Amino acid sequence: MAVVAPSSQRWRVFAVHAALLAFIALTLLPLLMILSISLRPGNFAGGSLIPKALTLDHWKLALGLSILGPDGKWEAPPFPVLQWIANSMKVAFVSATVSLLLSITSAYAFARMRFRFKSLTLDALLLLQMFPSVLALVAIYALFDRIGDWVPWLGLNSHWSLVLAYSGGIAQYVWLIKGYFESLPVELEEAAAVDGATPLVAFVRVLLPLAGPILAVVFVLAFLSAMIEYPVASVLLHDESQLTLAVGSRLFLFNQRYLWGDFAATAILAGLPLTLLFLFTQRWLVSGLSAGAVKG
Amino acid sequence: MRSLVLALHALGAAALVAALMLAFALHAAHASGWALGVIALAAIATWIYVSPRFMAWRYIVPGAFAAAIFIVFPMAYTVGISFTNYSGEHLLSFERATDVLLARGDGDGRSLSFMLEPAAGGQHRLCFVADTGEHYASQPFRLGDAVRLPLGVDDGSAVSAPALDLRALASNVPALRRVIVRLPDGSEMRLLSLRRFAVERAAYVRESDTTLRATRDGTLLTADHAQGWWRRADGTPVTPGFRATVGLANYRSIFTEPRFYQPFARVFTWTVAFALLNTLFTFTIGLLLAVALNWPALKGKPGYRIALFLPYAVPAFISIPVFRGLFNENMGEINLVLFQLFGVRPGWFSDATLARSMVLIVNTWLGYPYMMILCMGLIKAIPGELYEASSLVGAGPLMNLFRITLPLIARPMAPLLVASFATNFNNLTLVALLTNGAPDYLDTAVPVGATDLLASYTYRIAFQDSGQHYALACAIASVVFLIVATLALANLRLFKVGQPAR
Numbered sequence: 001m002a003v004v005a006p007s008s009q010r011w012r013v014f015a016v017h018a019a020l021l022a023f024i025a026l027t028l029l030p031l032l033m034i035l036s037i038s039l040r041p042g043n044f045a046g047g048s049l050i051p052k053a054l055t056l057d058h059w060k061l062a063l064g065l066s067i068l069g070p071d072g073k074w075e076a077p078p079f080p081v082l083q084w085i086a087n088s089m090k091v092a093f094v095s096a097t098v099s100l101l102l103s104i105t106s107a108y109a110f111a112r113m114r115f116r117f118k119s120l121t122l123d124a125l126l127l128l129q130m131f132p133s134v135l136a137l138v139a140i141y142a143l144f145d146r147i148g149d150w151v152p153w154l155g156l157n158s159h160w161s162l163v164l165a166y167s168g169g170i171a172q173y174v175w176l177i178k179g180y181f182e183s184l185p186v187e188l189e190e191a192a193a194v195d196g197a198t199p200l201v202a203f204v205r206v207l208l209p210l211a212g213p214i215l216a217v218v219f220v221l222a223f224l225s226a227m228i229e230y231p232v233a234s235v236l237l238h239d240e241s242q243l244t245l246a247v248g249s250r251l252f253l254f255n256q257r258y259l260w261g262d263f264a265a266t267a268i269l270a271g272l273p274l275t276l277l278f279l280f281t282q283r284w285l286v287s288g289l290s291a292g293a294v295k296g
Numbered sequence: 297m298r299s300l301v302l303a304l305h306a307l308g309a310a311a312l313v314a315a316l317m318l319a320f321a322l323h324a325a326h327a328s329g330w331a332l333g334v335i336a337l338a339a340i341a342t343w344i345y346v347s348p349r350f351m352a353w354r355y356i357v358p359g360a361f362a363a364a365i366f367i368v369f370p371m372a373y374t375v376g377i378s379f380t381n382y383s384g385e386h387l388l389s390f391e392r393a394t395d396v397l398l399a400r401g402d403g404d405g406r407s408l409s410f411m412l413e414p415a416a417g418g419q420h421r422l423c424f425v426a427d428t429g430e431h432y433a434s435q436p437f438r439l440g441d442a443v444r445l446p447l448g449v450d451d452g453s454a455v456s457a458p459a460l461d462l463r464a465l466a467s468n469v470p471a472l473r474r475v476i477v478r479l480p481d482g483s484e485m486r487l488l489s490l491r492r493f494a495v496e497r498a499a500y501v502r503e504s505d506t507t508l509r510a511t512r513d514g515t516l517l518t519a520d521h522a523q524g525w526w527r528r529a530d531g532t533p534v535t536p537g538f539r540a541t542v543g544l545a546n547y548r549s550i551f552t553e554p555r556f557y558q559p560f561a562r563v564f565t566w567t568v569a570f571a572l573l574n575t576l577f578t579f580t581i582g583l584l585l586a587v588a589l590n591w592p593a594l595k596g597k598p599g600y601r602i603a604l605f606l607p608y609a610v611p612a613f614i615s616i617p618v619f620r621g622l623f624n625e626n627m628g629e630i631n632l633v634l635f636q637l638f639g640v641r642p643g644w645f646s647d648a649t650l651a652r653s654m655v656l657i658v659n660t661w662l663g664y665p666y667m668m669i670l671c672m673g674l675i676k677a678i679p680g681e682l683y684e685a686s687s688l689v690g691a692g693p694l695m696n697l698f699r700i701t702l703p704l705i706a707r708p709m710a711p712l713l714v715a716s717f718a719t720n721f722n723n724l725t726l727v728a729l730l731t732n733g734a735p736d737y738l739d740t741a742v743p744v745g746a747t748d749l750l751a752s753y754t755y756r757i758a759f760q761d762s763g764q765h766y767a768l769a770c771a772i773a774s775v776v777f778l779i780v781a782t783l784a785l786a787n788l789r790l791f792k793v794g795q796p797a798r
Contacts, residue, residue: 012693013593020588024603027661031610033629034618102359109355121356123788128367130715130784134724134751135773136370138758138766139377143370150325168366170359199351204300228611230725235759246613250729253617260621271614278609279602282669 038264058265078259079251080241081266088227088244091159095166096222100215103170107177108203112186125171133169134231140165141235157238165232169225173218180214181207220281227274245270308345312338326391337361371777378546378771384764386524386537393538394508394519397526402499402512407492408432408485411459412468422477423450423459424493434477442474449480465490546771555741559753560772562737567749570656571720575713577660582667583705587697589668590675608665616729619658645734648746655747659726663716670712674705711790718783722776727752750776 041055057067061077069075109115110122133140141156144165148155155161188210189202197205230246237243240251249270252263315338322331344350344357380386388396408424415421415436424432424447433450437443460468472487479485488494500508500517508517508526517526517534524540525533549556585604589597607615622628623644631641644654682700691699727733733745733752743760744753750772758769 009593016588016591016594017596020585020600020604023585024600027607028603030615030618030622030661031606033622037621037629102362105355106359109352113352113355115352118352121360125363126788126791127781127784128363130718130787131367131371131777131780132719132722132724132751133367133370134722134755135776135780136367136374137755138770138773139370139373141759142377142382142766143373150321150327165366168362170362174359200301200304203355228613230613230729231755234728246611249613249617253620258624258627260627263617263621267614267618271610274611274614275606275609278611279605282605282609 034264034267037261038268040261042261058261059269061262062265062269078257078262079248079266081245081248081269083241084243084245084248085270087159087242088246091162091166091233091244092223092226094159095163095226096219098163098167099170099173099222100219102167103173103177103218104208104211104215105203106170107174107181108207110174111178111181112189112203112207113199125174129169129171133165137231137235140232144236156236157242159237159242161236162233162244165236166226166229173222176218176221177211177214180211184210217281220277224274224278224281312342315341337365374770375774375777377767378774379541379543380539380767381524381537381542381545382539382766382770383768385535386539387764388536388538390519390521390538390540393526393536394502396536397500397508397517397534398498398502400499401496402510403488403494403496404512405495406483406485407488407494409492412465412472413459420460422447422475422493424477432479437475439468439471440474444476444478444484446478447480462490542767546768547775549768550771550775556768559737559740559742559744563744563748563750563753566652566746567721570652570659570723570749571717573656574659574663574720575716577656578663578667578716579671579709579713581660581664582669583671583702585664585668586671586675587693587701589672604668605665607661608663608669612662612725613729615662616658616726619654619661620730623654645731648735651731651735651745651747655726655730658730659720659723662726663720667716670709671705674708675701678704707790707793710793711787714783714787714790718780718787721749721779721783722751723749724751724755728755732756 038058039054039056041053041057060067061075062081064077064080064082066074066076110118144154144156144161147161148158152158153160154164184207188206189197189199192202192206193199227244228246229244233244234247234250237247240248249263249266252259252266315334319331319334319338322328322334341357341361344353408426410425411423412420413423417436419436419438421436422434422445426432431450432447434445434447437445465472469487469490475487477485477493483495484497485493486496488496497511499512500510503509503516506519506521509515510517515529517528519525520527520533521540523542524537526538527533550560551557588594589600589604594600622630625631625641625643625645628644631644635641642650644650678701682704683696686696686700727747727749731745731747733743733748733756735747736743736745742765743756748756754769754772754776757765757772
């Protein structure tokens with residue numbers, strides 16, 4: 001910046017630092033509290049933010065280990081948290097793979113081919129993205145209830161039903177991959193075409209090997225969005241052993257059975273890896289959400 | 297390469313075979329409409345993959361079909377259900393409900409107590425005592441056979457072995473269910489309980505497609521396809537009801553019946569206010585933070601950026617219950633601190649205004665980082681010369697914000713703000729995990745609360761407390777579809793204005 005700084009600049013910088021730090025302290029306090037609660041004995045509010053006594057009981061319960069209670073009895077874990085994590089990962093892994101496979105070829109056609117109704121289809125994809133599945137929950141429930149009559153392993157309470165229900169939401173990924181393909185020089189495939197390659201061969205041999213990074217990012221995004229989805233999973237899954245983490249973690253905090261400490265440990269155990277993964281891909285996610293509106 | 301092409305052809309052929317098998321299975325299960333739909337889809341896909349005219353569409357079909365089947369079709373199905381009476385009382389199809397009635401048994405009050413006695417050769421025989429004192433007995437038979445045993449009058453003295461106790465009887469219930477005994481007067485009895493056989497016959501027999509006759513008194517049941525009930529002559533319905541098309545009845549309920557439109561109006565007002573306020577709050581905070589972080593004089597930006605982004609990175613299904621616990625009225629840390637400092641314990645879940653404030657606070661916490669990141673990207677694209685020029689004429693930060701930054705990011709931000717409004721309009725996860733609508737209104741017929749959004753209202757109507765009013769929920773969801781469609785079109789229009797070069 002070529003302009004000479006005014007004399008009040010130092011004070012302004014100081015004020016902005018102070019304001020930002022205060023804001024961050026306020027917003028991150030809940031997260032710190034959860035760490036403290038997970039290490040504090042008992043399942044009720046204990047008073048200070050820094051626990052007076054430390055215990056790993058909540059963590060043991062979250063990890064599926066029994067603990068020795070104060071009355072000398074072994075206390076079993078309240079919920080199968082590890083099972084839930086496994087369920088979530090299974091659903092997320094399969095649905096991310098399916099979403100990726102479905103969106104990748106569409107993105108190629110949209111990026112490289114000319115055909116009728118192309119911009120109409122793209123607009124339709126953008127519009128569809130605005131309609132959340134929460135509005136069609138009853139229909140999704142009724143559909144899988146009926147599918148279950150014909151194909152039991154695809155009906156309610158099965159993980160495959162959830163995978164199918166998730167596999168339709170690919171508009172965002174198509175846009176992301178399409179944007180990446182468009183950023184690659186078209187001459188690469190033209191050269192391949194001169195050598196006699198069909199569009200399919202050019203796609204598989206030339207474009208796909210270059211698309212590794214974006215495919216990884218889309219996979220992670222689809223994985224994360226399936227891991228954190230709540231409404232559809234809460235409608236399709238019933239049995240405690242079948243639940244995904246997003247649905248199951250709700251069971252900790254009922255007024256009749258309020259397991260605050262156990263929830264805190266579970267929240268960190270499950271939330272931390274997802275949070276790190278999210279931080280890692282956030283730049284891509286935001287540009288995906290805004291569907292290319294931001295060229296940063 | 298050739299093997300890949302072969303593999304793709306094999307995959308396509310396999311998919312076609314699978315689709316045809318599915319259609320056949322559906323047809324066999326009396327779902328011919330669905331079977332036709334599957335065949336139609338398979339035909340379209342085959343045509344596209346065979347005809348050279350649809351080269352590009354070959355690549356798009358998988359994704360387009362997935363979007364059509366799992367997004368568009370459920371939406372259409374939602375609208376379809378909204379014209380029916382599908383609910384907890386009307387779960388079954390007409391055929392299934394009729395089958396349930398036809399399978400229903402009806403006794404005439406006569407029953408006999410029985411004992412099961414072991415007989416020679418591993419066989420058993422049944423001995424009966426009527427309440428009036430007569431004794432009957434069957435011939436020995438093998439348990440597990442489906443048999444019809446004639447009973448003879450017995451003097452009750454021919455007990456050959458001690459009868460089986462209740463525990464042994466209980467394990468033989470499936471075998472005994474297959475036994476029908478015929479009394480000397482010709483009436484037939486089946487197992488009723490662990491101690492008794494009773495006269496059992498079908499309660500209803502079919503008269504015609506739309507009438508059933510009750511065997512007990514010969515009265516008729518008539519199918520009322522307008523409202524989905526089998527009705528007696530006096531008009532009283534017989535459960536279970538069946539699904540029927542009721543036209544606009546659900547919409548009429550929402551908009552004309554006070555017990556439905558009053559909560560609908562309240563929820564709608566709060567939903568709009570919530571989405572507006574939340575978009576305003578998150579955008580304001582996000583913009584201010586973005587401006588601060590784009591200030592060249594500020595050091596330590598990467599650290600700030602991560603710390604400020606963190607609330608968005610924590611999965612919502614974790615952070616929302618965390619707030620639910622922290623705000624808990626009796627046990628939560630927030631009220632603990634407020635009580636120690638000011639001696640108050642605000643009722644975050646029992647007072648409507650406080651609950652709504654809490655919902656807004658939590659969702660602002662969840663949403664401001666997204667706005668911040670978007671604003672940062674847009675501000676970065678503003679040429680620095682503009683700010684240099686403005687500082688030459690002595691403009692302060694406020695003037696920069698309102699005269700340069702805001703006008704320049706307004707246009708690209710507009711579609712994103714509309715999208716944010718639409719997302720929050722349907723933010724079911726927040727309400728379901730934070731308050732579940734609490735505090736509930738006490739003066740409504742359907743359970744609904746002060747913090748319920750339209751999405752959570754329909755969720756509760758369909759899946760919680762009040763009893764599976766699926767069709768009503770679908771009608772409300774269809775109304776919301778219209779609102780979202782308007783928003784989506786506005787969004788697309790603004791998006792194209794903001795980016796004319798596409």
